Amino acid sequence: MHPEPERVRTEWAAQGVALLPLGERFAAVRMASDVVHAAVQSEDQERVAAALGELLGGSIIYDRRVAGGTYYALVDWHAGLAWAYDGIVSCLGRGTYLGVPRIDRQRPPGTYWVVPPRYAGDLCRPCSVVGLVKTGHSRLTMEAERCPHDMGELKTAVAAQRPWAMRLVTDRLPVRPPSYATVVLDGTTQTARYTDAMGQVIEMGKHGTSRTTGTASISGGGDGQNPQPQTQDDHTTDYESD
Numbered sequence: 001m002h003p004e005p006e007r008v009r010t011e012w013a014a015q016g017v018a019l020l021p022l023g024e025r026f027a028a029v030r031m032a033s034d035v036v037h038a039a040v041q042s043e044d045q046e047r048v049a050a051a052l053g054e055l056l057g058g059s060i061i062y063d064r065r066v067a068g069g070t071y072y073a074l075v076d077w078h079a080g081l082a083w084a085y086d087g088i089v090s091c092l093g094r095g096t097y098l099g100v101p102r103i104d105r106q107r108p109p110g111t112y113w114v115v116p117p118r119y120a121g122d123l124c125r126p127c128s129v130v131g132l133v134k135t136g137h138s139r140l141t142m143e144a145e146r147c148p149h150d151m152g153e154l155k156t157a158v159a160a161q162r163p164w165a166m167r168l169v170t171d172r173l174p175v176r177p178p179s180y181a182t183v184v185l186d187g188t189t190q191t192a193r194y195t196d197a198m199g200q201v202i203e204m205g206k207h208g209t210s211r212t213t214g215t216a217s218i219s220g221g222g223d224g225q226n227p228q229p230q231t232q233d234d235h236t237t238d239y240e241s242d
Contacts, residue, residue: 012102017111023094027080028061029129030090031136033069038143039136045107049114055132058124059117063099064108071114072098073124083126089133091126 011018022028037043040051052060052071061072072092080093092098105112186193194202 016105017099017101019097020100021094022092022096022098023077023080025077026074026123027077027083027091027093028072028074028098029079029124029126029133030092031071031073031129031133033062033071034140035133035136036071037136038139039132041139052132053115056115056124056128058115059113059122060115060124061098061101061111062108062114063111065111073129074117075124075126075129079126085126085130088130088137 008018008020036052037048040048040055042048042051052073056073059074061074063070063072075091077093080091083091083093085091099111101111101113103113103116106116182195184193184195185191
């Protein structure tokens with residue numbers, strides 16, 4: 001019982017919500033919205049209300065202004081005195097106040113009744129409330145365990161994609177001599193001549209050619225959306241002798 005009932009009526013008339021002391025006629029179990037939605041597997045207002053009314057069998061308040069949205073299941077005040085489930089969910093009892101909406105506030109915005117009281121003492125069953133919270137926590141935990149696996153697959157898929165900048169760069173000099181099919185001694189120059197399978201002469205490593213090789217890449221364009229044509233921007237000269 002509020003020590004100033006007239007004040008409660010004034011707050012209901014002016015604001016639609018009044019602060020009532022807990023632990024006198026009822027206590028309140030505070031349930032995070034994500035836990036409740038996971039337990040009933042829905043965020044739809046009407047579906048949540050129907051599920052909670054069926055599962056908990058008593059009056060329930062929703063306050064969207066607290067911690068991203070909080071449900072309060074009203075339970076018998078004695079439950080607050082001997083609450084044994086603090087490791088699962090908190091029960092607010094004597095010494096605390098709860099914003100209780102006027103009976104006709106049954107829709108958002110603000111604080112409203114998800115399941116309004118149908119008669120005096122229309123309270124939720126504590127064991128049902130604890131069971132619902134356990135179910136919600138269990139489903140959230142399973143969802144969290146699935147997420148790292150999904151993220152791992154996503155990272156693998158992204159890593160497998162070739163970086164877009166690689167298409168802008170041409171091949172550099174080979175890291176090893178090209179393969180050859182035959183090698184013969186040139187009688188005039190007294191040097192080995194290497195040929196490929198098509199009979200074309202090929203240059204081998206460690207053979208002085210004094211040949212300059214250029215590479216080209218796309219550059220310019222500011223943010224990379226409009227790259228400029230390829231231009232030769234690097235040179236490598238083979239000065240090594242036999």
